[in-house]
Amino acid sequence: MSELKPRWDIFCTVVDNYGDIGVTWRLARQLVAEHALPVRLWVDDLRAFERICPEIDINVAQQFQQGVEVRHWPSEWLHTEAADVVIAAFACQLPSDYMDAMAEREKPPLWMNLDYLSAEDWVIGCHGLPSVKYKTVQKFFFFPGFQPGTGGLLRERGLLERRRQFQLDAQAQRTFLQGLGIDRAEGAQLISLFAYENAGLASWLDVLAADSQPTHLLVPEGRVLGDVAQWLDVETLSVGAIHVRHSLTVQVLPFVRQDQYDHLLWCCDFNAVRGEDSFVRAQWAGRPMLWHIYQQDEDIHLDKLDAFLALYTKGLSPAAAEAMNGLWRAWSAGQPIGEHWLASRKHWPELQGNAEKWCLEQGLQADLAAALVQFYLNWI
Template sequence: MARWDIFCSVVDNYGDIGVTWRLARQLAAEQGHAVRLWVDELSAFVRLCPAANPDAESQLRSGVEVRHWREPFPAVEPAEVVIEAFACQLPPSYIEAMTARGSRRLWLNLEYLSAEDWVAGCHGLPSPQPGGLQKFFFFPGFVAGTGGLLREAELLARRRAFQADASARQAFLQSLGVVRVAGARLISLFAYENAGLAGWLDALAAGAQATQLLVPQGKILADLQVWLGDAQLAPGDQRRRGNLQIHVLPFLAQDDYDRLLWCCDLNAVRGEDSFIRAQWAGRPLLWHIYPQEEGAHWDKLEAFLALYGAELPSDVAAAHAAWWRAWNAGEGMEQAWPALLHAWPVLQQHAERWCDSQAARPDLATALEQFYLNWLSYAA
């Protein structure tokens, strides 16, 4: 059993801590490693793990030792495997300790997820560091030659069992205060601020089919309030306009958020963690990618659209791409949505096929474990 340290610096959302918390739990549960997760903002961690103590310097949660990462950094023995998530900077004293110990440590920079072509060529490349240390770049990805996607061993079996159990889905929704209307389309909405929301809501409200929109607490609530003309929306609130019924939900712990995705016919998601989980739900999804300076995120968006749409009929792929582009541009959703509905049956089937094709590849935790074992063999 090896010791693993994972360092997570929370930026301004929950993607970083969401990914690292899932990864830490899986490495501990499935690979049997002793894992420490260092988090600089415990308040963000508590949103995902409500049982956690926001004031504890150290606590054991789901088999993972969660440590508060702050200065001065404590004197600790570096782990055999050290992961700095998403290019965060390790504490200088920790790097000094790695250098001083003499025995080698595997140092990995876990990068952001991307479908861009160059990722496979950079995955696993070494980067020499001062003091004789070496760091490797580890890229999650959707194709061979990358590190795969986060996926627990029994995730898809649990998801399919839940989706096949109508009473379980009904009970879960009712625990959130949601009673499903017969024949209604169920959509989850978790997104950054988006000026295009109003146009989409107008289209849903005027649509022929009833829609129930489930909105966990988050940044998109401000735009929803403007559209509704409400000063404040809170968990438990419900509003109706035309054929659209809106349910405001609390911010959900990760396992409950998974179940929400499994219940819905369509999932609008954001960032990286919810983006991956929506793919494992086997349902059509709408991705609000994290905006970057100078529009760098558009290359990532287009790369994924090309990959995801490669096996779709050309007209369906075009409608799907136009819908995603409109959402991320913040305009044109009222035109893109009706066009998408014509392609809906094909997209439903494709979502499950895409899930199966990605599940046929090694998951991220397994790929990390194999990289570590290969590194041990080489080091020996």
């Protein structure tokens, strides 16, 4: 592999809320750092990219960041030589000139559609199959997933051991939290909240505020802030704001870079996340979690939610599984979740053990970057 040095191009159209750029940026960095591959990451929205990588210069069309060549994807495409491996992230449409450049190569490139993450059974049957063809260039489906026979999940080398060591080091956690201006009260449970707008939030905050155990709720900048502000009965919430309502402390955090967000998830006792990138990172945290899946037409997202829950709750007792299913489904439907939260708390030690067990089981599979590289090696 090191002798061939195939060039990789990854194309990302930033469609919604940083998940697509989050996934492709992690993948590009890992291919460079762990597989010594030359990688170009084509991004059509550098401003969104800047939120998770502040070093990005949004006014520069070509730059290197952490070993990755970052290229702005222009509205009017200029002729560029096609790479040996081409990844269209999340079914984005490649520029027609670039597709012609792929077809003009003496040896056509490996062209893959890196699809959305799903736990549905059909993914295993479709993973790795040929898709459409453009002239001489064949495209293949590549599905991330949770089961053998899929492409696995993004996981950097040594990630789980670094996470374990961090969670064993109380001082390291305090130092990290203090760096974000977080002063965790003794005995308070720490919860992170990263979600889309959700009408069911108020019932959860009501329960947390009335609880005998104090809660420190950390809310990174994002779409759910409006609902939090409404519950607090304040006009707006800005970074650094701290509000206390009985047992509940709410603190607004800045949008942080990816490695900082990982550490935030590792510090928390419970993580509410959304989309795809933060969903996977919360699983690597090994802590109980709640997923706000992105809503799709005709509620097909609920099929994805149920498929994941079937796998994730498989090892739980019937009562604990019922509590988790109720919590997740109500949350993604925008329904009140206060009672579901109380039901889940009755099974807390079991949910904690299940989260860590699930994390370690997923860690036994090949990671997504390694699976992509192996797919290329098998293809050539």
